[in-house]
Amino acid sequence: MTLAEVKEVLQAELLTNDENNLSLQVRSACASDMMSDVLAFTEPEALVITGLASQQTLRTVEIADAVAVVFVRGKRPAADIISSANEKKIPLMTTEFCMYDACGLLFNKGLCGVTEQVRKILSKNGSR
Amino acid sequence: MVADSSLVQEYSIKRWDFTKAGEASCEIKNTLKQIGVSQDVIRRVAIAAYEAEMNVVMYARRGKIRCEIDTTIIKITIEDEGPGIEDINLAMQEGFSTATPEMREMGFGAGMGLPNIKRNSDVFEITSVVGRGTKLKMIFNL
Numbered sequence: 001m002t003l004a005e006v007k008e009v010l011q012a013e014l015l016t017n018d019e020n021n022l023s024l025q026v027r028s029a030c031a032s033d034m035m036s037d038v039l040a041f042t043e044p045e046a047l048v049i050t051g052l053a054s055q056q057t058l059r060t061v062e063i064a065d066a067v068a069v070v071f072v073r074g075k076r077p078a079a080d081i082i083s084s085a086n087e088k089k090i091p092l093m094t095t096e097f098c099m100y101d102a103c104g105l106l107f108n109k110g111l112c113g114v115t116e117q118v119r120k121i122l123s124k125n126g127s128r
Numbered sequence: 129m130v131a132d133s134s135l136v137q138e139y140s141i142k143r144w145d146f147t148k149a150g151e152a153s154c155e156i157k158n159t160l161k162q163i164g165v166s167q168d169v170i171r172r173v174a175i176a177a178y179e180a181e182m183n184v185v186m187y188a189r190r191g192k193i194r195c196e197i198d199t200t201i202i203k204i205t206i207e208d209e210g211p212g213i214e215d216i217n218l219a220m221q222e223g224f225s226t227a228t229p230e231m232r233e234m235g236f237g238a239g240m241g242l243p244n245i246k247r248n249s250d251v252f253e254i255t256s257v258v259g260r261g262t263k264l265k266m267i268f269n270l
Contacts, residue, residue, distance in 0.1 A: 034232075036240035039175050040247070044167070052235045056182075059150035060235070063157065063174045065167070121247065125222065 001026055001111045003068055003091055006047060009105050010095040012070060015082050021091040026067050030114045031103050035060040040121065041114045042066055049102055053077040061090055068092070072099045134198035135163070141184040141191040141208070146234060149185040153178040156195045156204070163197070165270065172248040173202055173268050179241045180206040180264050186231050187211060188261065202268040212258040220246065220254075 004022040007014060014022065030042040031049035035056050038048055044065040050057055053075040061069055068091040071077065076094050077085075085092045095102055107113065137159060139152035157174040165173075177193065184191035188210025196203045213219045220242050227237020246252040251267035 033235060034238035034240070035235035036179065036238040036244060038235075039179060040240050040244050044171065050235075054234055055147060056149065056235050059154065059178065062154055063150065063171075063178045065171055124247070125243075 001106070001109065003047075003093075005109065006068075006070065006106065006111075007093055009109050010070060010093070010097055010102055012093040012095040015071075015076065015092040015094055016085050016090070018086070018089065018091070021068070021089065024067050024091065026111065028114055029103070029106055029111050030066075031099055038066070039064055041117045043114060043117055046114070047106075047111070049099060049106075051075050051099060053081070055081055055084070057081075058085055058088070058090060058092075062088060070095055070102065072097060072102050134196045135159070136194065136196050138192060138194045141181055141188075141193060141206075143185065143189050145185060149182055150178055152193050153181050156193075159195070160197070160202070165197075165202070169202070169268055169270060173204065173266075176245045176248040176266050176268075177204050177206075179244045180204070180266075182236055183241055183262075184208045184210070186227070186234075186236060191261075200270055202270065204266045204268075205264070207261065207263045209261045212260055212262055213254075213256040214258055216254055216256060 003024050026047040027045045029047040030038050032038050033052045038060050042064045046066045048066045048069045051072050053071050071094045074096045160170045188208035191208030194205045222243045223239040225237045225239035231237040249266035250269045253265040256262040
């Protein structure tokens with residue numbers, strides 16, 4: 001799914017300044033307010049869906065090779081975070097949908113989550 | 129053992145410096161990209177280093193992260209002066225956390241940090257002395 005499609009499905013606003021980035025593709029999505037969960041379970045080229053509008057969200061995306069962030073519940077990061085995202089070319093969007101609804105809408109359009117990755121990790125740990 | 133010809137980088141980490149938290153790991157990541165390390169290894173190193181860096185920022189007084197790269201391995205060492213860890217086995221369990229509400233507001237404290245570091249490294253060693261500090265050593269095979 002392209003970021004343009006994500007934006008349309010979530011009626012989201014692009015917070016960063018390069019509309020060309022909307023042609024980027026995301027292959028899966030990871031939704032969490034806990035960045036360690038995102039680091040553990042995201043795969044490269046993922047979309048991060050979160051209510052955490054902090055500098056650490058941006059760092060996590062950069063470290064985990066995710067593509068973009070959608071902030072839910074109308075959250076907006078501070079101007080310095082948006083400016084930093086522009087420098088790093090990481091698209092940020094905000095939507096008024098809550099996390100549950102945002103995930104449901106994207107899943108319904110075919111964007112899958114990271115359950116396989118979670119299962120892989122749980123089985124390696126012998127938790128199941 | 130890292131050969132004498134290895135590339136070495138070292139960064140200081142300060143307590144509660146959330147603005148800069150993660151910068152060292154991002155710089156290590158950029159260096160690995162520049163020297164052509166595979167994307168999978170870069171990602172594992174970056175995730176492990178970042179989790180370890182955040183632990184120092186959140187829990188310790190100060191610390192250092194050192195990255196040594198040679199032709200066969202990448203070695204990351206993180207050493208801090210801090211409270212140390214009383215029960216390492218407990219701290220290694222997913223979901224166990226001593227994070228404060230402030231740390232959780234930053235998106236950390238899910239009890240995934242140390243397990244994430246171990247999972248992403250090929251070799252992982254942790255030693256800690258209560259009241260003095262913690263040392264992590266991670267090795268990634270190239």
